[in-house]
Amino acid sequence: MFIKPNWRILTIGDGDLSFSTSLWNHFKPAQLTATVFDSQQSLENKYQHHAIEQLNTDPNQQVLFGFDVTNPDTWPKSWSSLDTSNLSDKSFDLVIFQFPLVPAFEDPDYFHKMSDISVNTLNRLLLRQFLIHCTEYFLDPKGKQLCYITSKDVKPYSEWNVENSLNQGLEHINYLGSMNFDINKFPGYKIRNVDRDKHVKDTQGITYAWSSKIDSQGHDNTLLDALTAKSHRRESYCEICKAGPFVSTSDKTLHEQTKKHRLMQQYEQQYAKALLKP
The missing domain is CATH 3.30.160 (Double Stranded RNA Binding Domain)
Structure with missing residues (x-):
């Protein structure tokens, strides 16, 4: 995963906050906001070991609980506004979604009208909404404008066709390529089961990258060199x-x-x- 120290980063759905903590400790971003779908109490009840106390130790860190990337009602009020006067508190260079899966983030009311379709489609719609909201609300229009989704090359993740399907019909969101996710570069990060206090086997991860910028619009050459295009x-x-x-x-x-x-x-x-x- 390619990350530069001066970037402002938002992480989505970081179950026990171990990914965000490792990211902060070992990559030193300029700013980090970590979000968790669960409430703080639910997180503490679910996971015996978590990283809550290791974050919020610096003014450039922030943790938001009860955050649903598909539901603007759960965001800070200024984030759900397109008013550019409020960009200072929601201007990120990169938004990261690690190993997303619908059961951890599903809003029953939001998905009720789609109950006649498969879980495969629900996962794709979740990730598509993630890309849309990142571009419209979270990313600084003058920044790097990067979205990363880290997934797995095993079922059900491998059946989502993320490279080709997520930005269908979204002309302003461009797929840039993919890179291997090396968990060894994130000491202390534990991939969690979303429903209970259990670690998930560290299978091969792949990080996919999107941006509202195309390749020629000022992306770091080192980032582009790290990405593999569709093969x-x-x-x-x-x-x-x-x-x-x-x-x-x-x-x-x-x-x-x-x-x-x-x-x-x-x-x-x-x-x-x-x-x-x-």
């Missing part, structure tokens, strides 16, 4: 399954008849249908 070309790879390369048309046709591809097609169709809802 699956439409003509020789399956864009939704990342399978390939195919050596022939018949090879690709055989893939499209597999159970995995048909399932991914279903997910894509469900997601496309959900995007049409008002």
Whole structure:
């Protein structure tokens, strides 16, 4: 994960605050605001070991509890306003969402009208809303304007097609590429189960990057060098399954008849249908 010390960073849904604490201690950002979906009491009841006391020790740190990235009513009041006079307290260079999953962040009222669609689609909609809100409300229009989502290359995460689906129809949000997430660079960070006091196995993580800026609009060359662009070309790879390369048309046709591809097609169709809802 590429981070520069002078950046102002917002973390979303940091369950026990261990990621934000490690980020602050080892990367030294200029400003850090960490958010947690749970209330402080719920977090303390859920996790025997947490990092609450290690944050809020510096005026450039802040922790917000009960924060739902999809629900502006849970944000500081000035954040949900597009009034640029209030940019000073919500101007970030980078917003990070680590290993998001709907059960930890679901607002039943918000998702009630979408109860006829799959959990796969709900996760995509959560991440899409994250990108929209980052761009419209959280990121400094004069800053780096970066959004990171760290996910896993295993089910169900690998079935979300995050590289291609999240910014569909969002012309002002550009996918920049991906980079490996090395947890060893974040000492003390524990990936948590969202519902109980249990650590999750440290499987391979991948950090995906988006921005309202395109590559040529002033991104650090060191960031661009760290990113890997989409590796699956439409003509020789399956864009939704990342399978390939195919050596022939018949090879690709055989893939499209597999159970995995048909399932991914279903997910894509469900997601496309959900995007049409008002």
